[in-house]
Amino acid sequence: MQDILFDFISKYISLTEDEKNALVSLDIFRSVKKGTTLLKEGQKSKDSYFVLKGCIRTYYIIDGEEKTTAFYTEMEALTPPCVISKTPSEYYISCIEDSILTISNSDMGVEINSKFPKFEIMCRILSEELLAKQQIDFDEFKTSSPEQRYLNLLQSRPDLIQRVPQHQLASYLGIKPQSLSRLRARILEKKS
Amino acid sequence: MQDILFDFISKYISLTEDEKNALVSLDIFRSVKKGTTLLKEGQKSKDSYFVLKGCIRTYYIIDGEEKTTAFYTEMEALTPPCVISKTPSEYYISCIEDSILTISNSDMGVEINSKFPKFEIMCRILSEELLAKQQIDFDEFKTSSPEQRYLNLLQSRPDLIQRVPQHQLASYLGIKPQSLSRLRARILEKKS
DNA sequence: CGTATTTCTTAACTTAAGTGAACGAGTTAT
C-alpha cells in the first residue's frame, strides 16, 4: 500500500531508501471506515489527505442542505483551505467508502521540507499542477450547462457516477437531485 | 512601479538588495495597451503574468462565443495552465485596460529558483495560497445561483463591475448578457 | 461631424432548473 504513495511521489522526485524510511516512520497511513467525518465546519485543522484507496468528499451545509463540492479518489491529494489560511474550516470532509488514506500534519510538512529540500520542490510542482488542473475544471464548469457537465463527468470520471450517491452527484453538478434524475431521463430519451 | 512587486514579494519572503537587483535586471516590466492579446488559443507559451496596474482577462471561444472565465487586477498573478502542462493554450488572454505587467518566462523562473532557494519557497506558498483561494471561489460558484454570484461579486470585487464590460461580466457569472441585465433589473425592483 | 460598430437594455417566447409532494425500493433499527 505504501508503494502507491511512492509511485505517486516518483512522478515528481526520486527518493532514496533513507528518505522513504523517513516518510514511513512518520506513521501517516490510516484506515478509515465509510461514513467517518474527517473534518467539521468550525474546526481548526492542519491535516492534509492523500487517497490511496477509497473516496472522500468535501461538502458545505448551507441552509441545512448539504452542498457537495468535490470528490477525491485514488491518487488524489487534498489540503483544505483552512490549513493554508489557518482559520476554522468552512466545510466538512467525510469518507464515503471504506478507505486508506495518508493523513499528514502541516507541521510534519514543514519539518520534512527543511530536512529534504526535494520535498519543497515537489510541493511547489504539485501545487502548481493542481492549481492548473483546478483552473481548467473551474473554467469547464463555468462554460457548461448542467447537462454538459454531467456528460463531461461521464467521460472524465465514469467511476464517480457508479460509486457516489445521486444526490451528492447532483449538488456536485450544481443542481438538485430531482433535476439530475430528469436530466438523465432526457439524455436517455435523446439517445433512442 | 517596481516597488509594487517588491511589496507583494515581501509578504512571502524578504529580499536583499542584491536579490532585488537580480530581479530588476531580468527586465520583466511591460507596458501593455488596452485590447492587446497576450496569448491566443493554440499557442505555446512559457509566460506568467503579474498585474501591477490595469486588468487582464482570460477567455475561451466556444462555438464562436467568448466565454470569460477570469479577471486579474492589481497584485494578482496568472500562470496559464498551458505553461504548466506544456501544451498549446486552450484560451486567450487579453488586456482590457492600459496596463503595466511583469511578464516572466518559466525558464527564468527555473534559473531564479536554483540561484535563490528562497524563491522556490515563495512559489510553493503562493501556489498553495492561490489553490486554496481558487477552491473557495469554485465552491462559492457551485453553491450559488447567478443572482447570488452577482451579489457576492458586488461585495467582494465591486471595482470589477465598474471597469469591466457587462457582457464579459455575464459570461464570468456563467450567464448571458441579457440575463445579467434582467437580473440587475430584478434586484433593483426588490430593493424598492 | 456623421456613420458604423459595439454595448446594453427590453420584450416575447422557449427551455430547463427549482419546489413541493408523492411513491416505491432498498436499508436500518427496534
Next chain:
DNA sequence: ATAACTCGTTCACTTAAGTTAAGAAATACG
C-alpha cells in the same frame, strides 16, 4: 417482522435562464 428512514424517481407547478429580435445609448472611426 415491521416500522422508520434514506434514496431515487416522477409529476405538476413556479421561477429563472436561454433565445431571438429590436431598439437605444455609448464608443470608435473615417
